[in-house]
Amino acid sequence: MQELIVRAKELLEKGEVARVLGWKKGEQEYDAEPAFFETAESLDNFVYNGFCGANLSKYMIEAGKKEGKTLVFLKPCDSYSYNQLLREHRVDREKAYIIGVGCKGKLAISKIPFDGILKVSGAQYPDAQEILTVETLYGTETIPYKDAMLERCHVCKGKDHVVYDELLGESADTVDADRFAEVERIEKMSPEEKFAYFQSELSKCIRCNACRNVCPACSCRKCVFDSTAFDSEQKANTTSFEEKMFHIIRAFHVAGRCTDCGECSRVCPQGIPLHLFNRKFIKDINALYGEYQAGSDLECPAPLTSFTTTDAEPGVGRG
Amino acid sequence: MYKISKENLNALYAAIAGGNDLFLPVKNAGQTNFGLWTESADVDIDTLKTVKSAKDIFFPQSESLYQVRRQDGKLEIQGEALREKPFVVFGIRGCDVKGMEVLDKVFLSDPVDGYYAARRQMGTIVSLACGRPETSCFCKVFGVDCAEPAGDVVTWLVGDTLYWEAKTKKGEALTEKLGNLLEKADTADVEKEKEKIHAIVERLPYSNLSLEKWGAAAADQNFDSPLWEQLYSPCLACGTCTFVCPTCQCYDIKDYTTSSGVQRYRCWDSCMYSDFTMMAHGNNRTSQMQRFRQRFMHKLAYFPANNNGMFSCVGCGRCVDKCPSHLNIVKVIKAFEKEGQ
Numbered sequence: 001m002q003e004l005i006v007r008a009k010e011l012l013e014k015g016e017v018a019r020v021l022g023w024k025k026g027e028q029e030y031d032a033e034p035a036f037f038e039t040a041e042s043l044d045n046f047v048y049n050g051f052c053g054a055n056l057s058k059y060m061i062e063a064g065k066k067e068g069k070t071l072v073f074l075k076p077c078d079s080y081s082y083n084q085l086l087r088e089h090r091v092d093r094e095k096a097y098i099i100g101v102g103c104k105g106k107l108a109i110s111k112i113p114f115d116g117i118l119k120v121s122g123a124q125y126p127d128a129q130e131i132l133t134v135e136t137l138y139g140t141e142t143i144p145y146k147d148a149m150l151e152r153c154h155v156c157k158g159k160d161h162v163v164y165d166e167l168l169g170e171s172a173d174t175v176d177a178d179r180f181a182e183v184e185r186i187e188k189m190s191p192e193e194k195f196a197y198f199q200s201e202l203s204k205c206i207r208c209n210a211c212r213n214v215c216p217a218c219s220c221r222k223c224v225f226d227s228t229a230f231d232s233e234q235k236a237n238t239t240s241f242e243e244k245m246f247h248i249i250r251a252f253h254v255a256g257r258c259t260d261c262g263e264c265s266r267v268c269p270q271g272i273p274l275h276l277f278n279r280k281f282i283k284d285i286n287a288l289y290g291e292y293q294a295g296s297d298l299e300c301p302a303p304l305t306s307f308t309t310t311d312a313e314p315g316v317g318r319g
Numbered sequence: 320m321y322k323i324s325k326e327n328l329n330a331l332y333a334a335i336a337g338g339n340d341l342f343l344p345v346k347n348a349g350q351t352n353f354g355l356w357t358e359s360a361d362v363d364i365d366t367l368k369t370v371k372s373a374k375d376i377f378f379p380q381s382e383s384l385y386q387v388r389r390q391d392g393k394l395e396i397q398g399e400a401l402r403e404k405p406f407v408v409f410g411i412r413g414c415d416v417k418g419m420e421v422l423d424k425v426f427l428s429d430p431v432d433g434y435y436a437a438r439r440q441m442g443t444i445v446s447l448a449c450g451r452p453e454t455s456c457f458c459k460v461f462g463v464d465c466a467e468p469a470g471d472v473v474t475w476l477v478g479d480t481l482y483w484e485a486k487t488k489k490g491e492a493l494t495e496k497l498g499n500l501l502e503k504a505d506t507a508d509v510e511k512e513k514e515k516i517h518a519i520v521e522r523l524p525y526s527n528l529s530l531e532k533w534g535a536a537a538a539d540q541n542f543d544s545p546l547w548e549q550l551y552s553p554c555l556a557c558g559t560c561t562f563v564c565p566t567c568q569c570y571d572i573k574d575y576t577t578s579s580g581v582q583r584y585r586c587w588d589s590c591m592y593s594d595f596t597m598m599a600h601g602n603n604r605t606s607q608m609q610r611f612r613q614r615f616m617h618k619l620a621y622f623p624a625n626n627n628g629m630f631s632c633v634g635c636g637r638c639v640d641k642c643p644s645h646l647n648i649v650k651v652i653k654a655f656e657k658e659g660q
Contacts, residue, residue, distance in 0.1 A: 027653070028454070029525070033644040034553040054644065058554075112642075115367070115451050118524070137519055138451065200348045206371065206380065208589075210557035210643050228594050235571060235586050265642030269349050269559050270370055 001048045001125055003168055004101060006074065009040045011071055017097050018068025021059055023052040030109040030120055034059060036070075044284040048073070050123030053106035055151055055263050057081035057091075064092040072096055075103040076171060077152065079161040080259040080295030081216035086163070087298050088257070090219045100161030102169030104128045105145065105153040108266065112148045114141045126169055132273035134245035146176065151275070152262030155179035162296055179260075182273070183280050207235070211247075211264035211274050217294075251277035256285060256304035257276060260293040288312040321483040321494065322504035328364075332356050332409070334497050339443075340406035342376050344369050353408070364410045364476065367453055368637060372565030373408050373416045377438045378422060380562075381586040384434070384572070388580040401437035407493065409445040413468030414458040414635035416446050418565030420469075421622075421631045425568050443489045446470030449516060450477070455526035455636030457649065466516035477512045480504075499595065517519060525636075525649050532655040535624035542616065548652050551611035553644040558589030560638040560647070561614065568633045569595070590614050615651045 008020045016129055020043065024035035030051040037043050056077045078099060081200035085091045107123055110225075119243040122129030132148060134141045147184065156176070171209070186194060198257030212218045225246070251258075260282060264274040285292055289303035289312065323331055335341045336356050336581050345354035351366040353373045387397040419439075426435035446468035449456070458465050467473065471490035475482040481503055485494040494501065520526055532541065561567040571588040574581050588595055590613045596603060604610050620629035632648055639647040 024644050027649060031639075032652075033645040036552055041556065052552075116454050116519075118454060135452070135576075137522055170438060204348055204350055204352070204370075206562045207560045208557050208559040208561075209592075210559045213555040213557040214643055226592070228597055235573065237590070267557075269560075269563055269641040302473075 002297075004048055004099070005043050005046050005245070007099065007251075008037070008046065008071055009043055010039055011097065012043070012188075014038075016069065017071040018064070018066070019070050020046070021056050021063060021070050021072040022046050023048060023054065023056075023073075028117075028119075029105070029123065030117070035256065036063070038165035048125050048147075048199035050105070050107040050128055050145070051109065051120075052125075053108065053266055054259050055081055055214075055216060057085060058214070058219065060091045060096060061085065061219060064095045066095075069095050069097050071099065073099050073101045074161065075101055075106075075162050076159055077103075077259070077261055078288060079163050079260050080157065080293070082210050082295075083163045083298065084182075084257055084259055085216055085219065087295075087302075088219070097130035098161075098166075100164035100167040102126060102171040103159075104170075105149045105283065106134075107145070107148045108150050108162050111150070112143055112273070114138075128172075146174070149174065150262060150266055151208055151273075152260070152266075157293065158258070164264070178288045180279065180283050182276060186276065186280075201272050205247070206270065207246065208269060208271065210267040212250060214263045214267045215250075215254065215260065216259070216263070217257045218250070247274060247277060251281060254278060255281040255296050256292075256302055258282065259293070284314070288314055320504050320509065321481065321501035322480050323501050325479040325481060327500070328362070331450050331481075331497065331500055332362065334500055335356070335407050335409065335493070338405070338496075340404060342373070342406060343407060343409040353411075356409075361477070364399070364447060367412070367449060367451060367456075368635065368640070370637075371563055372418060372423065372635065372637070372642075373411045374415075374418065374565050376406075376408055377419065377428070377442065378435055378568065378570075381584060382434065384583045384585055386577070386580060386582050390579075394542040394580070401433055402441045403437070405443070407443045407445060409565070410447045410474075411444055411468075411470065412447060412449055412635070414456070414461075414633040415565045416444060416469045417458070417461065417463045417633040418635070419444070419628070420522070421566040421633065422568055423530045424626050424629065443472070443493050444470040445472040445474060445490075445493070448473065448475045448512070450475075450512065451525060452516065452519050453636060453640075454524060455639035455649075456520075456523055456634065457528055458634035458637060459520050459523070460469045460528045460530065461630055461632060461634045465520065466513040475509050477508050477514050480508070482509045484509075502524050525634075525639075528649065528652050529623045529656050530619070532658075533619040533630070533652070534628060535559040535620065537545070537620035538616065538624050541620060541655060542612070544655070544658070546658060547608055547612045550646070550651055550652075550654055553647055554591070554607055554611050554625045555643055556607050556610070557643065558587075559641050559643060560586060560592050561591060563587040563641050565620070565633060565635055565637075567614075590617070607632075615648060618648065619652070636659070 009015045020037040023032040025045045025047045026032050032047045034054045057078050075194045114136050119135040122132040134145050153174045170208050258278040262275050285303050339358040342353050343353045346361040346363040350370050353365045353371045383399050388395045426432040450466040471487045472485050502562045520657045570585050572585045574583050618632040
């Protein structure tokens, strides 16, 4: 972590960047928050540990409107989101200095199943331990690092950054699950089982919009679901709409652009596995148009916005 | 005081549910929220905090207020019936009971909200003491004793026994109805439990937050603080904090066109949203910093200014647990506390 602070201070003091976008120490080590640092002194509160899961790429839309360059720390998976935003002309590459930072898998405090957690040791970067020691109000516990990892890290896209100005720190291989296993499990369900499954999950939705607001692919200046001009807002319709429409519409809208960063599922207060919708689209796109990873490069034609006469037309012929 | 063993709780729920609707913490798809009891419900009174509070039993996230129908060239207005069926909320924690007090100030003050008032009148609250408070809890700061919550009936889960004590007439009536399901108990175990809980509360990291910088006077003092600009910046402008909060009470009212008329709804709103309090002239809060500030100023300055010093945060800590960016009222209180030093 120290090397990140040293480098950030250097760039700030040299005037090469006007501010730093990173993570700030919270009240506990597991509640670091995304933050802009404007001065070298303020960087003393900079933190980078296993709990810095927040993907900072979307904050670069706003940062791009400010004077001067912003130094941003991007983890390998965050760099896909940034690249996708670049492709959509939502961020200004000229106004970003990107340090690709190493990642050894990110943790979620909600995955540590102990009451009264006071302190988690072993999440420090780069010296992350295989076993986390968790001090609680009710005694000391241990849990393997991997068991406390975010779902997305179990199916990590890889250790390489797709966009950066310089790299700092090592990454670890965290993959121990098949990315599409859960999608396949659901595909095998009968229509009735599928409906029951999604209804049970989505009935928990409280329409807080956290999934949408954190999503780097949801970068419309004005979302149709915030429009007061006509009934699309659907604020009052709290059950049937969420269960049947909101999340499906959102998944359609980000299809082909979603990098599978997993932020939607990370932030959902009700623990809804929202990434599964997006991953179903990704799986189908791979099957119909060839392997495609949104955000991986700026040139490759996007499957859902490029037409060729040999395109599969899955909607045709179903009667 | 009475008691019942934990393994007989299903019989207790069934008895309460006879003639009443019974709402209690129910697990669905891995998460615990208040829901209607049925024989097949996966009741979960061990989870300390439901994701949402019990607020929406009294103040639903969405409710119809009235319908207007067009018939034979005339308009017919039909109001929604007020709640007439009694119900019981079981397992509500001390912070959330205090949250009801806050809501009462808003909805039961003149002009009284009839929908809410009817539910309050029909509802009996059975609270549950917190055997294992969480790191994010800070109810003590707002004068809540989680070892002895308010309510019509207070219960304590000690080991495999639930202790039961009626505190009001409503509570006594409910207790009477349960007849011999409950057996008489002495208070020794409960007293010991309370001591144990108090000792844990003392060890909670946020139990001793200072509210010195807050209260009615803060409305002027803190409004223009440069701290807001620093505090708000990671805010995603989602409504998680407001929707999991037991005291956030702002709502929107909307009309929907149906095939034969209009339906008027009211639904929870969030001061974090860009269209909050949108009026014909536009919005009086135009930046996210202003919206963010509004939420904390409302809880810690404006509400006490209008309600004899009563804060409208109860320290349940749900926003602490659930904010996607790890912003919360604790960080706000602490930032202002440090500012003056």
